[in-house]
Amino acid sequence: MMGMKFGAACSVGSVALAATLLATSAAPVRAMDGDPIAGQAIFQRTCVNCHSLDVGVNKVGPSLWHIVGRQPASVQGFDYSDAMRGNKTPWDAAALDSYLADPRGDVHGVKMFFKGLPDAHDRADVIAYLKTAR
Numbered sequence: 593m594m595g596m597k598f599g600a601a602c603s604v605g606s607v608a609l610a611a612t613l614l615a616t617s618a619a620p621v622r623a624m625d626g627d628p629i630a631g632q633a634i635f636q637r638t639c640v641n642c643h644s645l646d647v648g649v650n651k652v653g654p655s656l657w658h659i660v661g662r663q664p665a666s667v668q669g670f671d672y673s674d675a676m677r678g679n680k681t682p683w684d685a686a687a688l689d690s691y692l693a694d695p696r697g698d699v700h701g702v703k704m705f706f707k708g709l710p711d712a713h714d715r716a717d718v719i720a721y722l723k724t725a726r
C-alpha cells in the first residue's frame with residue numbers, strides 16, 4: 593500500500609516535470625515564429641494594395657506566392673528594379689525580416705514605395721502568414 597502511494601506520487605511528479613520542460617523549450621520557438629492569423633490582418637492592411645498571394649497575379653508589386661525560400665526577382669513578367677535583380681539573397685525569414693523593416697534602406701534603389709514595418713512582432717506575424725502561401 594505504501595509502495596503504491598509512493599509510485600503514484602512519483603509519476604505525477606515526472607509528468608509535471610515533463611510539462612515544465614516542454615513549456616520552457618517551446619516558448620522561444622513560438623516567440624520567433626509569429627502568428628499567421630495576425631499576419632494576415634497586417635497583410636490585408638499594409639501589403640494587399642500592392643501584392644497578391646495568388647500565383648501569377650502581379651499588381652504594383654509582384655505576386656508573393658511561395659515567397660518564403662525563393663530567389664528575389666524571380667516572378668516571370670514582373671518588371672523589377674535593377675537593385676532587386678541584383679539581390680541574390682534568398683527570401684528566408686531573416687532576409688524578409690530585414691527587408692520589411694526598411695525596404696529601401698535594405699536593398700538600395702528598390703521600387704517598393706513602402707516605409708516598412710518597424711515592429712519586429714508585426715514582421716514575424718507577416719512572415720508567418722507568407723509561409724502559408726505555398
Ligand code: HEC
Pocket residue numbers: 635638639640641642643652653654656659663664665666667671672673674675676677683688692701702703704705706709718
Ligand atoms: C506601395 C506598394 C507596395 C507596398 C505597400 C508593399 N510592396 Fe512589396 N513590393 C512592391 C514593389 C514595387 C516591389 C518590387 C521591388 C523592386 O523591383 O525593386 C516589391 C517587392 C517585394 C518583395 C520582393 C519580391 C520578389 O519577388 O523578390 C517582397 C518580399 C515584398 N515586396 C513584400 C512586401 C510585404 C510583406 C508588404 C507588406 C508588409 C509589402 N511588400 C508592401 C510594392 C509594394
